[in-house]
Amino acid sequence: MSRVLAVDDDRQLLRALRITLRAAGHDVVTAEDGRSALRAAAENHPDVVVLDLGLPDLDGTEVLAGLRPWFPGPVLVLSARSDSRDKVDALDAGADDYVTKPFDMGELLARLRALQRRGTPEPEEPVVRTEHFTVDLAAQQVRVDGGVVRLTPTEWGLFSELVRAPGRLVGQRHLLQAVWGPAYEKETNYLRVYMAQLRRKLEPDPANPRYLRTEPGMGYRFTP
Template identity: 40%
Template sequence: MKDLRRVLVIDDEAPIRKLLRVTLEGNSYHVIEAHNAQQGISMAASERPELILLDLGLPDKNGLEVLREVREWSQVPIVVLTVQDSDEDKIAALDGGADDYVTKPFSVPELLVRMRVALRHSVGAPEKTEFKSGPLVVDIPGHVVKVSGQEIKLTATEFNIVKVLMKHKGKVVTHRMLLNEIWGPNSVEHTHYLRVYVGAVRKKIKLDEATPELISTEAGVGYRLLDLD
């Protein structure tokens, strides 16, 4: 028998999850449920769904933040399913990486069509959740950094620096790009922030003399995480 396509439903409303489960399982989908943002992000990584139905009004974190975090490492099709129907909400979701937007209350036939279209446009390659360079391994959804198999404790800001550099490994990441990604557009001139945090990261990932230097400074421009693979 053909394997059922796996759909992750991230919604805090139990009646909606039940409706979607009954509807989708009746149309040959396998349904996985998450009732809040953090559980949804974790399950997106561990369960490897082929499509995500995402509510924006989650109790612990805005759905747009979930969308942004998942898009950092995954191109899984995401259909936003929410009561928020303003043009601004739709634009924010689509700009944030959503494949489509369906408002509640929704028509089941319309939802199924939108899902089929999103699945047709999806890339079939397996998703990558771990990024490596030499002894450095970064698990983005798990927020885990390891050097030579040893987990390194980083602050949230330090992890974000490593994440951005790793996603562009081998390339120079400018001060402006790092500052904008981590602190926002109002901080793009504060390069002293980076010197302090990058220095702290370098110390933490340099376990001993045998560990290679992984972050190089491009004077006056930015930083580069070396591609050692």
């Protein structure tokens, strides 16, 4: 049995979620606003969070920002916002899935099962090896042919964000906020400049990157 934290300011929907999730065998904790959700998460240690974006005190993306530094489990967003920009923002902020209201409870349960099958992430491997270089996350070092490649703090910050998410698309906004801070979330030119520098230092053929891939208009992907 997993513990689900359900967060929504619609009391009728929250009651329906509680009944449905309990019937499916989950232990359920509920919250009606963002601050209560963060307290409930800290106190109850849920396995998964079901989160509405339109909360009365905090936006759901702000709740995600409060959860993600320490909560490793999946977050499924429920929202009446159907615009693709809202979905991208939520996924960039740390959501794992997005369901638009109104929704079918059977679909919600299926999506929760899928998220839980992925499991809680294992503790990150401190050393990541590729054919051309080795990354020691604990020592914050990259080695090519046995020698240490000097990366600036900003280059390391950007590179390590990608290495910690192997194979996954990491959004531009997430990278900008993580490396430069919230005030820089639109400065995509920073990413282009620093990715070019990383490729020159690490890629066997910087003009045709093998490890540091660009997903145009969306973000970047590390493919070990």
